[in-house]
Amino acid sequence: MKIHGVDITNPDKILFPESNSSKLDVINYYKNFSGQIMPFLKGRPLTLRRFPDGVNHQGFFQKNASDYFPDFIKTVEVQTDDGKNVSVVCNNLKTLLYLANQGTIEFHTWLSRIDKLNKPDKVVFDLDPASGSFNSLKNAAEVIREFLDKKGIRCKLTTSGKNGLHLWYTKRRTQTFDQSREEVKHLAEELIGLYPDLLTIEMRKDDRDGKIFIDYPRNSYGQTTICPYSLRATLNGSIATPISWEELSSIKSSQEFNLGNISKRRRH
DNA sequence: GTCTCTG
C-alpha cells in the first residue's frame, strides 16, 4: 500500500490497543492533520519517539537519522557537548508519512530553526504539575498569561497531551539559548514572588511541595518540546493540542483531545 | 522498523 508515494507496511497493526487504533489510523491522522502540524515541524531539528510494536511495547527515542532513511528526508548537523548529531528535519508530507510508517508516535521539536540554530524563535513556559489537580494547573496558566500580558507579551496555549500545559510565544531571533533561558527563569522567579503557593522552580521533586513546576530549563540549547498536534504514546492516543484561552476553561485534562475525538473538535 | 552483530 502506498500513500502519497510512501510505502505503508502493516497498516492493520494495532499501535494503541486501548482505543484499537491501527498504524493506518496513525498515518491517516498525520495525513489529515498535515496542514496543522507541518508549520510547527518545518525547519526544526527533531527528536523522534518511536513505538514500532505499539505503545504497550518498548519504544525508543531517536535523535540521529537512520542511515537507511531515504534521500527525501532532510537532515541537519547539530553540535553537541562532545561531537555532533545528525537530526531529522520534517519539511514535507512524504517525510511525515515515512516517519509515521516507521512507528514514530511523538515528534519533539527544537525551539530554534536550522538556519539559525543557536537563536531560538520560541519561548516556552512548560508547566509540569506535581500530580492530580488540573484545576490549579489551569489557574497557573491563567495567572501567567495575565502576567505576560501586562508586559506586552501575548502567549499561546497547548495541551502537552500527557499531564501538563505549554504556554509559548514567538520572538525575534536575537538571544542565545542561555540568554533566553535566563530571561524565562527571571520571569518565573517574579511569578513565584506573586504566587508562592502555586508555582515553583525547585529542581528536586521533593522540594516542590505539590506546586506547579515552571520547567524553564526547556529553553536551553539542544532541548525539545512536544510538537503541537503530535500524538503522545499514551494508551488513549492523546494529542498535544493548541487550544484557545476560552477553551481552557472547559477542558478536564491535558489528554482532552485524542485520536478518537480530535476530528470532531470545534475549530477556532 | 530496520540494521548489525553473534552463534
Next chain:
DNA sequence: CAGAGACAACGCAGG
C-alpha cells in the same frame, strides 16, 4: 539462519 541489541544522549541545577 534466528535471535538479541541498538536506536538518547543532553544540558543544566545543585550538592
Next chain:
DNA sequence: CCTGCG
C-alpha cells in the same frame, strides 16, 4: 566529581 530532572 556525582545525581536528579525532563
